[in-house]
Amino acid sequence: MKTKSSRNQQVRSDCEELLARFQQTDSVRFEVFSQIWREMKFGHIFFGTAGREKRAFGRAALDVAAVYFLPPFSFQIRAGGLYLLHGLYHCQTASPRVPIRLALKDWEDVLAFEKDAVGAQHLDAVFLLRQLLLRKAFHFAAMPALLTFKRSKEEARSRLCKRFVARARGPQELVGRDAMEELSNIHHLYGKLKSSVFSEAQRERLGVALIRHNLPAQLRGHVVSFHGWQKRKQQEESDDEDEGDGEGTSSRAESSRRAQLLSSIKSKAYGQAAETCKSRRHRQVEVNAGEESGPALSKVRSKSSKVSLKARTTENVCIIGDMSKEAATSTRIHHLTALDRGGRQAQKDESAGE
Amino acid sequence: MRPHKNRGLGSGLNELTLSAAVGTKLHIEDEDAFHANFAQEMGVSVDMMRELKEVCSIASLRCHPEDQEPDPEVVPEDPTLKTLVERKKKQDYKSSLKISKNRHDLYADEQERLAVMMKPEAVENMVSEGDVILTMNVYYPATFEKFCYVRPHMTLLLMGSQRLTELRDAICCASDLQMCGEFSNAPDMAPDFVSKEHYKSAFFFFEGVFYNDMRYPECRDISQTTITWAKANNFPPYSQAKMEDTKLLDLQVKVGFPYLYCHQGDCEHVVIITDVRLTHKDDCLDRKFYPLLTHKHRIATQKCAVCYTFIARWCTTGDQFAPSHPCVFCDKCFRMLHYDADGNKLGDFQAYPYIDRGAFN
Numbered sequence: 223m224k225t226k227s228s229r230n231q232q233v234r235s236d237c238e239e240l241l242a243r244f245q246q247t248d249s250v251r252f253e254v255f256s257q258i259w260r261e262m263k264f265g266h267i268f269f270g271t272a273g274r275e276k277r278a279f280g281r282a283a284l285d286v287a288a289v290y291f292l293p294p295f296s297f298q299i300r301a302g303g304l305y306l307l308h309g310l311y312h313c314q315t316a317s318p319r320v321p322i323r324l325a326l327k328d329w330e331d332v333l334a335f336e337k338d339a340v341g342a343q344h345l346d347a348v349f350l351l352r353q354l355l356l357r358k359a360f361h362f363a364a365m366p367a368l369l370t371f372k373r374s375k376e377e378a379r380s381r382l383c384k385r386f387v388a389r390a391r392g393p394q395e396l397v398g399r400d401a402m403e404e405l406s407n408i409h410h411l412y413g414k415l416k417s418s419v420f421s422e423a424q425r426e427r428l429g430v431a432l433i434r435h436n437l438p439a440q441l442r443g444h445v446v447s448f449h450g451w452q453k454r455k456q457q458e459e460s461d462d463e464d465e466g467d468g469e470g471t472s473s474r475a476e477s478s479r480r481a482q483l484l485s486s487i488k489s490k491a492y493g494q495a496a497e498t499c500k501s502r503r504h505r506q507v508e509v510n511a512g513e514e515s516g517p518a519l520s521k522v523r524s525k526s527s528k529v530s531l532k533a534r535t536t537e538n539v540c541i542i543g544d545m546s547k548e549a550a551t552s553t554r555i556h557h558l559t560a561l562d563r564g565g566r567q568a569q570k571d572e573s574a575g576e
Numbered sequence: 577m578r579p580h581k582n583r584g585l586g587s588g589l590n591e592l593t594l595s596a597a598v599g600t601k602l603h604i605e606d607e608d609a610f611h612a613n614f615a616q617e618m619g620v621s622v623d624m625m626r627e628l629k630e631v632c633s634i635a636s637l638r639c640h641p642e643d644q645e646p647d648p649e650v651v652p653e654d655p656t657l658k659t660l661v662e663r664k665k666k667q668d669y670k671s672s673l674k675i676s677k678n679r680h681d682l683y684a685d686e687q688e689r690l691a692v693m694m695k696p697e698a699v700e701n702m703v704s705e706g707d708v709i710l711t712m713n714v715y716y717p718a719t720f721e722k723f724c725y726v727r728p729h730m731t732l733l734l735m736g737s738q739r740l741t742e743l744r745d746a747i748c749c750a751s752d753l754q755m756c757g758e759f760s761n762a763p764d765m766a767p768d769f770v771s772k773e774h775y776k777s778a779f780f781f782f783e784g785v786f787y788n789d790m791r792y793p794e795c796r797d798i799s800q801t802t803i804t805w806a807k808a809n810n811f812p813p814y815s816q817a818k819m820e821d822t823k824l825l826d827l828q829v830k831v832g833f834p835y836l837y838c839h840q841g842d843c844e845h846v847v848i849i850t851d852v853r854l855t856h857k858d859d860c861l862d863r864k865f866y867p868l869l870t871h872k873h874r875i876a877t878q879k880c881a882v883c884y885t886f887i888a889r890w891c892t893t894g895d896q897f898a899p900s901h902p903c904v905f906c907d908k909c910f911r912m913l914h915y916d917a918d919g920n921k922l923g924d925f926q927a928y929p930y931i932d933r934g935a936f937n
């Protein structure tokens with residue numbers, strides 16, 4: 223049993239290495255993924271297994287990989303997880319092929335992912351998912367893995383790679399452009415209504431604040447600071463994680479951090495409008511934010527020439543992180559705030575105990 | 577007194593088939609039709625579709641030149657993936673030990689291969705689409721210490737449409753073959769007396785319900801004692817149902833939870849449903865092969881104390897010829913040692929038929 227879980231650990235770290243490299247490209251293209259796959263010679267992961275081990279290893283590898291295709295991971299990682307499943311399923315050496323297990327509870331998430339991918343025109347992701355379904359690559363099961371009481375603890379509670387987890391966007395989505403517009407309209411009417419009760423002179427004599435001034439702006443301010451806090455938090459966490467990884471990874475993390483920073487600056491500058499109308503064809507290798515945001519940018523500007531609070535909120539409230547292009551509307555919100563510290567601490571303790 | 581019928585095992589999964597089929601509209605298409613439909617639905621031009629297929633082709637996953645196919649049986653030289661580094665280490669270590677594959681491993685391959693791709697000759701034996709397959713582990717009682725650590729069990733695949741009695745009949749346990757009684761005066765009488773034929777009562781216990789085997793007139797409700805006792809001691813009420821009336825699909829169970837199978841009065845097995853899933857084209861699709869045995873624990877068998885070759889069939893006590901007390905013998909050695917040529921009993925001893933735990937290997 224011990225060898226089994228350590229084998230899973232190795233497969234997991236290989237998968238995470240592949241996905242981390244994929245994450246750095248800021249791309250969801252299969253073309254980009256398959257290049258990393260070839261560079262790492264990932265298909266060779268099945269080589270050297272024989273007899274029973276072929277199926278057993280195939281099962282283990284697919285079970286490990288399937289996790290990345292599901293929430294709470296970001297859209298980009300989930301796309302990478304899908305490509306990983308596609309690669310592992312087709313490169314395995316067992317015959318007939320070991321199927322990918324998909325649990326009942328996860329099916330809705332898969333459909334939501336597909337919807338997101340269709341909506342964003344990620345043709346390669348949609349194509350490969352449907353191809354897997356066509357080729358009957360899935361076992362539709364009640365649970366994600368076989369359940370017996372002989373499973374070691376670490377296996378059952380599989381470690382989440384924090385860097386891959388999608389950042390919660392609940393507050394940002396809730397206080398979006400439309401909501402802001404609505405809110406400022408209502409607030410305006412509300413203020414008018416309230417102040418109509420008293421005359422100007424009465425109000426001054428009473429000295430009562432009838433409405434909260436500048437509510438939309440305050441709300442916006444809170445969301446902005448939440449976003450900033452969340453970012454710092456994630457940064458800290460990925461720093462923590464890197465520390466334990468030993469040499470080599472830190473420089474990579476450094477460059478990825480810079481890339482994240484750059485892309486977040488860009489996306490902040492251009493706003494959501496730029497993001498949504500960005501064309502995404504399957505052959506486009508990397509997202510070139512500067513170039514593609516051109517037309518979208520002018521759109522935003524022309525809107526803002528209409529002045530008013532509405533326009534200002536529009537421009538400022540679109541807080542889009544580096545993962546913005548992935549978090550399409552129908553993805554479920556899994557963590558409303560940052561990652562749960564308690565669970566993380568427990569995990570640390572566990573790994574310390576080993 | 578009725579089996580649980582509210583939301584059985586299969587219902588959730590059946591909904592899944594439906595949405596899987598509807599959600600992707602793919603259930604009967606071949607690849608060409610799939611490509612055409614995809615292009616149409618997504619509004620993709622012919623050129624772009626060609627490019628998409630190329631980008632997503634299996635060739636894009638190839639990690640070596642096309643004409644230099646490496647041997648997939650061998651770990652490649654200088655691997656960088658952690659999995660391969662470890663595998664190489666392990667293989668180098670193993671080859672230094674020079675242990676050949678054991679017989680059981682070879683046999684297990686065979687059993688696994690048997691389980692797949694079996695298509696029935698008659699259409700009516702075909703597993704129906706949307707039926708579920710349950711994987712059940714039936715554990716052997718921890719009758720001796722070693723069993724507490726290795727958790728020996730058999731694994732069976734069953735269709736959701738099968739009844740609990742089919743599961744019961746597929747469980748092989750040495751205690752069903754046990755013969756009770758002392759036969760030293762008439763050893764030829766022993767084989768006729770097999771416990772399974774005499775003590776037919778048995779039950780499964782799932783989620784507060786005892787499912788009794790009541791197929792034969794000799795069957796008794798052996799759960800009644802427990803139920804009465806539980807009632808008298810203020811335990812939550814248990815109910816009874818008939819094993820032969822209950823389909824697996826109708827059970828209300830937790831996957832991965834330990835339940836109980838009890839037969840021969842006190843031979844108790846833990847039963848765990850480890851998996852429930854929809855049937856797949858690569859499954860054995862012939863109904864008559866279910867319940868399908870996919871794993872069986874093999875136990876070292878007790879060998880005869882004289883020849884050390886054959887599996888023990890007799891156990892003696894108070895035996896003046898035996899080196900130990902009790903002592904086990906194969907049928908041939910037992911008879912040669914304890915009876916004369918005419919079959920007359922020699923000396924003083926008691927003889928009991930012995931069924932080895934590994935009798936089903």
Ligand SMILES: [Zn+2]
Nearest residue numbers: 749751843844
């Ligand atoms: Zn038994």
Ligand SMILES: [Zn+2]
Nearest residue numbers: 880883906909
């Ligand atoms: Zn013998």
